Amino acid sequence: MAAAIPIHVLALGASTPIGRSAWASAAAVRAGISGFRQHPYMLDTAGEPMRVAAAPWLDIDLVGVDRLEALLVEAVDQVLEPLGGLREATLRVALALGLPGTRPGLADDLPAQLGERLAKRHARAIGARALFPCGHASALLGLDAALRKLQLDELDACIVAGVDSYLEPQTLEWLEACDQLHGAGPLNNAWGFIPGEGAGAVLIGNPRALAALGAQAAPLGLVLGSGSAFEPKSIKSQRVCIGEGLTEVLRATLAALPQGERVSDIYCDMNGEPYRADEFGFAGLRVGESFTSLSDFVAPADCWGDVGAASGPLQLVLAVAANAKGYAHGKAALAWASSESGERAAVLLSAGS
Numbered sequence: 001m002a003a004a005i006p007i008h009v010l011a012l013g014a015s016t017p018i019g020r021s022a023w024a025s026a027a028a029v030r031a032g033i034s035g036f037r038q039h040p041y042m043l044d045t046a047g048e049p050m051r052v053a054a055a056p057w058l059d060i061d062l063v064g065v066d067r068l069e070a071l072l073v074e075a076v077d078q079v080l081e082p083l084g085g086l087r088e089a090t091l092r093v094a095l096a097l098g099l100p101g102t103r104p105g106l107a108d109d110l111p112a113q114l115g116e117r118l119a120k121r122h123a124r125a126i127g128a129r130a131l132f133p134c135g136h137a138s139a140l141l142g143l144d145a146a147l148r149k150l151q152l153d154e155l156d157a158c159i160v161a162g163v164d165s166y167l168e169p170q171t172l173e174w175l176e177a178c179d180q181l182h183g184a185g186p187l188n189n190a191w192g193f194i195p196g197e198g199a200g201a202v203l204i205g206n207p208r209a210l211a212a213l214g215a216q217a218a219p220l221g222l223v224l225g226s227g228s229a230f231e232p233k234s235i236k237s238q239r240v241c242i243g244e245g246l247t248e249v250l251r252a253t254l255a256a257l258p259q260g261e262r263v264s265d266i267y268c269d270m271n272g273e274p275y276r277a278d279e280f281g282f283a284g285l286r287v288g289e290s291f292t293s294l295s296d297f298v299a300p301a302d303c304w305g306d307v308g309a310a311s312g313p314l315q316l317v318l319a320v321a322a323n324a325k326g327y328a329h330g331k332a333a334l335a336w337a338s339s340e341s342g343e344r345a346a347v348l349l350s351a352g353s
Helices: 022-031 064-083 110-121 135-151 169-177 207-216 244-254 274-290 308-325
Strands: 008-015 036-043 049-053 093-099 129-133 157-165 197-205 221-230 265-267 332-338 343-350
Touching: 008 022, 008 064, 008 207, 008 308, 022 308, 036 169, 049 169, 064 093, 064 110, 064 157, 064 197, 064 207, 093 110, 093 135, 093 308, 110 129, 129 135, 135 157, 135 197, 135 221, 135 308, 135 332, 135 343, 157 308, 197 207, 197 308, 221 244, 221 308, 244 274, 244 332, 244 343, 265 308, 308 332, 308 343
Parallel strands: 093 129, 093 157, 265 332
Antiparallel strands: 008 197, 008 221, 036 049, 157 197, 221 343, 332 343
């Protein structure tokens, strides 16, 4: 959907293997710094240590909801800083949280546990919350839902966040069994991905939120539009994906592009798997006229690994940072993400304030 009233990006937060803040993580990606390292005890089928991108300040034995909470609270705390002493009565603030979907290594009640912990920690600042447990596209789906609430004047601001970690031993074994774990051994998949972890968050708000925050939060950009769709030919369906779901999402999102403008910067969750590259290739053929260059995209998985449900907000962090620091190619940036379960989502940003 297109934003009928101005929706501002007001704050950023991140916690990744290459930085413990939004600006540090963005600078590291800009510099091409890699957070890859050998797992201290997990071996692949070739007998080699598994390659992962792990947050170096967290003990490798910290697992489950505790690990996700440790990653997430740092990112959320960063975007809550501008809210300062404002109470819920001053601004109607909600949380849209993207989380991993069901998979080996994660407890079935993990979304509920994490949502409750965050609600207790930030009960004073955050009112309603909505959880989107469907992996890569989850947080951008949350932003799409939040944008509708903001347009209907049911919210003043929303924290859009996502967190994930593929480092659970059972999850790593599952990835290798699915032939998705990247490795160079004779029994491994050179076209798999590096399991990563991280959390990202952005605070978006309407003009009332911008006015209430005053000097505490300078506008960092505008959310022009968003979109969501479903791709039935998912990666594990054994069906050939020709990007129909992603095409639908991109067309819906690009409808908000100002007349005469093109998208200059693309941020995505491609991670080295051919499925994702093929999907974008097919979709790009259908919407290419809206971009200055489809091949000039940023896929930060080569720095912090595949970060799953944290992908969307971390891509937005990179887009906003590029505009703020002056190395974006133009004003309009698009972020998109594809969940393994079929969900697709995208967001269009502008550098304007």
